[in-house]
Amino acid sequence: MKNFASSHTVRQYGGIVAALIVLCVIFSVANPRFLQVNNFLNIMQQVTVVAIAAFGMTYVILLGEIDLSVGSIIAVAGMVGAQCFAFGLGFVPTVVITLLSGVVMGGINGFVSAKMRLPSFIVTVATMGIFRGVVSLPTGGLPAPINNDTWLLLSIDDLFGVPLMVWILAVLFVFNWVLLSKTVFGRRAYLTGGNREAAIYSGIRVDRLKIVIFMISGVMSAISGILLSSRLSSAQTNSGMGYELDAIAAAVLGGTSLAGGAGSMIGTLLGALMIGVINNGMNMLSVPYFYQLIVKGVVIILAVWLDVRSKSSRA
Amino acid sequence: MSPQPEGLSPPAASPGHVTGAAPVLEIHDVSKSFGPVQALKRMELAVTPGRVHTLLGENGAGKSTLMKILAGVFPPSGGTIRLNGKDYLPRDPKDAAAHGVSIIFQELSLSRNLTVAENIYANREVNRFGFIQDRKLNEDAAQLIRDLGLPLDPRARVADLSIAKRQLVEIAKGLSHPTRLVIMDEPTSSLSDSEAEILFRIIAKLKAQGVGIIYISHRMDEIMRISDDITVMRDGEYIRTLTRDEADINQLIALMVGRPMQDIYPRRETPAPAASVAPVLAVNKLNAAGLFHDVSFTVRPGEVLGLFGLIGAGRSDVMKAIFGMLPHEGEIQVAGKPVRIASPSDAIRNGIAFVTENRKDEGLVLAHSVERNINSVALGSFANALGFMHPRAEIANAGEEVRRLSIKTANLNTAARNLSGGNQQKIVLAKWLAIKPKVLILDEPTRGVDVGAKFEIYKIIRELATQGTAIVMVSSELSEILGMSDRVVVMHNKKIVAERQAAGLTQELVMRDAAGVDSE
Numbered sequence: 001m002k003n004f005a006s007s008h009t010v011r012q013y014g015g016i017v018a019a020l021i022v023l024c025v026i027f028s029v030a031n032p033r034f035l036q037v038n039n040f041l042n043i044m045q046q047v048t049v050v051a052i053a054a055f056g057m058t059y060v061i062l063l064g065e066i067d068l069s070v071g072s073i074i075a076v077a078g079m080v081g082a083q084c085f086a087f088g089l090g091f092v093p094t095v096v097i098t099l100l101s102g103v104v105m106g107g108i109n110g111f112v113s114a115k116m117r118l119p120s121f122i123v124t125v126a127t128m129g130i131f132r133g134v135v136s137l138p139t140g141g142l143p144a145p146i147n148n149d150t151w152l153l154l155s156i157d158d159l160f161g162v163p164l165m166v167w168i169l170a171v172l173f174v175f176n177w178v179l180l181s182k183t184v185f186g187r188r189a190y191l192t193g194g195n196r197e198a199a200i201y202s203g204i205r206v207d208r209l210k211i212v213i214f215m216i217s218g219v220m221s222a223i224s225g226i227l228l229s230s231r232l233s234s235a236q237t238n239s240g241m242g243y244e245l246d247a248i249a250a251a252v253l254g255g256t257s258l259a260g261g262a263g264s265m266i267g268t269l270l271g272a273l274m275i276g277v278i279n280n281g282m283n284m285l286s287v288p289y290f291y292q293l294i295v296k297g298v299v300i301i302l303a304v305w306l307d308v309r310s311k312s313s314r315a
Numbered sequence: 316m317s318p319q320p321e322g323l324s325p326p327a328a329s330p331g332h333v334t335g336a337a338p339v340l341e342i343h344d345v346s347k348s349f350g351p352v353q354a355l356k357r358m359e360l361a362v363t364p365g366r367v368h369t370l371l372g373e374n375g376a377g378k379s380t381l382m383k384i385l386a387g388v389f390p391p392s393g394g395t396i397r398l399n400g401k402d403y404l405p406r407d408p409k410d411a412a413a414h415g416v417s418i419i420f421q422e423l424s425l426s427r428n429l430t431v432a433e434n435i436y437a438n439r440e441v442n443r444f445g446f447i448q449d450r451k452l453n454e455d456a457a458q459l460i461r462d463l464g465l466p467l468d469p470r471a472r473v474a475d476l477s478i479a480k481r482q483l484v485e486i487a488k489g490l491s492h493p494t495r496l497v498i499m500d501e502p503t504s505s506l507s508d509s510e511a512e513i514l515f516r517i518i519a520k521l522k523a524q525g526v527g528i529i530y531i532s533h534r535m536d537e538i539m540r541i542s543d544d545i546t547v548m549r550d551g552e553y554i555r556t557l558t559r560d561e562a563d564i565n566q567l568i569a570l571m572v573g574r575p576m577q578d579i580y581p582r583r584e585t586p587a588p589a590a591s592v593a594p595v596l597a598v599n600k601l602n603a604a605g606l607f608h609d610v611s612f613t614v615r616p617g618e619v620l621g622l623f624g625l626i627g628a629g630r631s632d633v634m635k636a637i638f639g640m641l642p643h644e645g646e647i648q649v650a651g652k653p654v655r656i657a658s659p660s661d662a663i664r665n666g667i668a669f670v671t672e673n674r675k676d677e678g679l680v681l682a683h684s685v686e687r688n689i690n691s692v693a694l695g696s697f698a699n700a701l702g703f704m705h706p707r708a709e710i711a712n713a714g715e716e717v718r719r720l721s722i723k724t725a726n727l728n729t730a731a732r733n734l735s736g737g738n739q740q741k742i743v744l745a746k747w748l749a750i751k752p753k754v755l756i757l758d759e760p761t762r763g764v765d766v767g768a769k770f771e772i773y774k775i776i777r778e779l780a781t782q783g784t785a786i787v788m789v790s791s792e793l794s795e796i797l798g799m800s801d802r803v804v805v806m807h808n809k810k811i812v813a814e815r816q817a818a819g820l821t822q823e824l825v826m827r828d829a830a831g832v833d834s835e
Contacts, residue, residue: 184694184702191691194680201640201669201677202692202746203660261682 016253016270019303020277027281034284041163045155047276048169049074049224049231050243051269054250055176056106056220058268059213061251062180063193064260065113065120067214070221070247072131073105074240077225079135081151082144082235091150099222105131106218110211120214128244135237144235155230165227172223177265189213194261249300250275274303337400339364339496339527340385345394347380354380358394359553360546362496362527367518369530369538371571372548373765378531380551382498385529386418387411399495417497419489425473425481432456432469435488459491463517466510477627478505478673486514490521497521498529503537504763507625507791508826515541533765535564536794547571572767579766580798581774585781587801588615593651595785596667596754598637601645606632607809610645614754614785619776621800621817622789625829629809630789631672634756638662638669649753663692666753670743670760672789678743681732685724686713688731688742693749716745720775737768744775755779758789773799793822805829 027034053070060067080101084094109127113120138144146152157164180186192199192206199206224243229235252258253274254267278299282292338361347355355377362368370378384391387405396403398414405411411418425434432453456469465483473481482505489497503511518541521528532538538545545562547554547570554570568579594613601610607629614620624630636643639656646653649665656662662669671677679688690697690709697708713727720741724734731739740760747755757776761769776799780786790796796803797820805813805828813828 178703182703184698184704187687187691187694187704190683190687191680194683195676197677198680198691201638201659201671203658203663205658205660261680 012255012264013267013270015306016255016267016274016303019299019306020270020274023274023277023281023299027277027284030281031284034281039280039284041166043273043276043280044166044169045163046280047272048165049228049240050246050250050275051169051272052172052227053217053221053224053243054247054268054272055172055265056217057244057247058176058251058254058256058263058265059180059189060120060217061248061256061258062189062260062263063210063213064196064258065210065213066124066248066258067106067109067120067217068124068244069105069109069127069131070217070224070244071240071242072128072135073102073218073221074225074228074243075135075235075237076105076131077102077222078146078229078232078235078239079138079144079237081226081229082146083138085146085148085151086144091148094148094151095226098226099219102218102220102222102225103215104218106215106221107211109218110214113214114207114210120210132237132241135235139237141237143237146229146234151226151230152233153230155227168223168227172220173265173269176220180265185212190261192260246272246275253300253303274299336363336365338362339399340403340529341395341397342381343395343397345381345384345391345396347377347384347389347392354551355384355391356552358548359556360529362529363544364495364525364527365522366543367522367528367530367541368544368546369532369542370546370548371532371538371567372554373571373767376548376571376765377551378548379500381548382418382500382529382531385411385416385498412492415493415495417489417492417494419486419497419499419502425484425488427472427474429473430469431460431467431471431473431476431484431487434473434484435459435469435491437488456487459487463487463490464513466513479507479510479627482506483510483513486517490517494521494526496527496529498531500531501533501763502530503532503534507627508793509625509830511537533763533769534792535567535766538567539564549573568766579770579794581770581777583777583780583801585617587619588617592616594648595650596637596787597646597648597651598633599646599648601633601636601643601647603632603636603641603643606641607636607806610806610811612804612811612814614787616753616783616785617780618801619780619786619788619799621796621803622787622806623791623793623796623803623825623829624806625791628806628829630806631758633806634669634758634787634789638667638756663750666750667756668692668747668750668752668754669756670740670747670758672758672762674739674743679731679739682730684728685717685722685731685734685742686710686727689713689716689745690749692746696749712749713745716748720745721771735765735768737764737772740764740768740772741775744772748779752784754785754787756787756789759791760788761790761792761795793825796825797822 033039053074057067057070077098081094081098084097109120109124112118113123155165159167180189188204188209191202192204192209196206225240228239232239250271251263251268253271254264254269256263256267278296279292282295340362342358342360345355345358346353358377358381372378383389387407387410390404398416403414405414405416426437435456436452453469460467460469465487467480467483467487473484476484482502486502502514506514518528530542542559544556544558545567546556547567549571592615595616597613599611602608610633612620622630632641635641637647637656639658639662647656648654654665656665675681686709690713697712698704710727717724717727722738722741722745724738731742760776761772764772776786788799797817800817803815803817803820803825804811805825807829
């Protein structure tokens, strides 16, 4: 039984772990500083914003849906935070309101898709634009500075030598891992993603499930938005642009099936790490940004191809 | 053709070959292995022009493997195949069709969003410079459909058709090019009797044209009716070939399962509940516009109610309405109390379980494990109050159901798609048994299930009834309805037309009801 479990784990994550190791070896040979503990924490910190959004994205993709509005929700959340502080609210109420804004935006995505029976791809393409427009409403397109110390410390402070952001990432990883793999809710998500008709006949209220899952995606993106605006010390109208694609890439690299029904939080975390390692390693080698884009794209295709191939050869 | 190794038959005929005429297809010593798994061993078969040669065997006996070899899906590992005396090794299904071999699949291989005509001529559309000539396509399809006598509209979208109609499209597709050999894989499994009759007329026509036919079916009555030759397979091996006149049902079943079969239907051990027992489910004047009208019936605890009707009579829609999948008017009572059922979760809360007719689309998550599928309905009962799953309770329940229903699977983590049809159906049953249903609705519970597994499913149904579950069994197999039911309700043209006690009931009588013929 133990043996089976381990071989199963190897099959599930073997490809991406191997790819991660290969990349780390290449980068360490090219630049010895890559392999230091500090750099690892640095990668984790850089990865956090995308990884948290990718946790939310994992539920969405698992359900056989997609959420393209993630990057825009990240920006709106930062702006909501900045406006709350400008209004004179304290840290805690601002965090609560910001998270609620994520719930509302995700809820709109889920509700429109479920109740108006529109594909989530279309709905979130539309809300990606709508939310991006909403960011600029309070300031007319200008950045809004944030000067709440607690908010700013989120991306600066350490706890036991580990950056606070990495702690937040760890806590959210555990939360989402438990929710997806240990609860009735998670089982329903897998079941519905695997076969929606069968889920309906099994008594699962699939519309409600979809709305809740988009709300989770919204709230995770809002947390990403808080952390990103903390790092930038301001809310910017173009922040988080393109993050939805990194979040999707992280989930898919981690083995989440775009067809629905398969995937895991561990995989998504590994996928996000992989993207982080590629970015960080190439930065340390001073590879120009446009080359980075090209390399990243090629690596994603290779990794997913290897993964798909290793799984199908077992069948 | 080389002489038979055992040397039991005269040299002129090899095993699998019964008559003197030159065979259209000869299969000799054909094997196929997938890695360590030997799916087909030393297969022998000879199909004569103008005769129906039935392949008989349980699921897993190797029939589908043989079909796929003939269709060019994969090559054999060894042996010879000759078509009209020439070596035959199709590269792919298109090549098989070019050789005049037509294959009518049971697995529906249609594109749901295309029309009937587009599906029939898929991949070889009439075109001029690559542009499809829609009108010609539809005319050709209409002509073909008329020739075959099929009740189809070439312009209808496949997604809008019933499963039975889709199977008819599959048949038209298989016969849309010149053919010398037709292979039919369980073509009647989703057809009602009247549609099956259309198919049998087509088969008779093909025979008259000298086409050889390989026929695969699990329905013994139709096998005895339309076959000329019968070859029995078991565990990937050739067992024996008989002519129709030599064969009898019990002998065939014995050859197929490798042991004598006493009865097809398990006997009732306790008497059916008396008429005075209060019903657990009562349906009163149920209506759904255009789908069914004024449907009323009751089921008592421990009773098996058979619901028979031709396809299109509205049987499945009634069941869907009772299960909350279709908006409806009228009254549904459970255990004497009126209940409102607007969704499957309402039905489940009231103790109603529904095994639908389409287990692959509606019953299972094929990619998920046996365990996950078995536990998918009663999820909450394997979790604590906060919604955290107890993995041990999940494993225990799945393990127990696998043992109780003798589901044949390598382990609980095997994907459902790797199991045979019968074992998949048992998984669907198992997931519903977890809620301990008061009323169990079964829609075509043995469709695509082999004889051995059928008997086991019947035994499970009997056992549940004995324990007091009320069972509503919808089926288009008359013998199954008569063999299992205590009482039979017949639907015709979206209404209930008859209700009869099963004792002394004959197939003819039920068929007359279902066909709308006035008896008495």
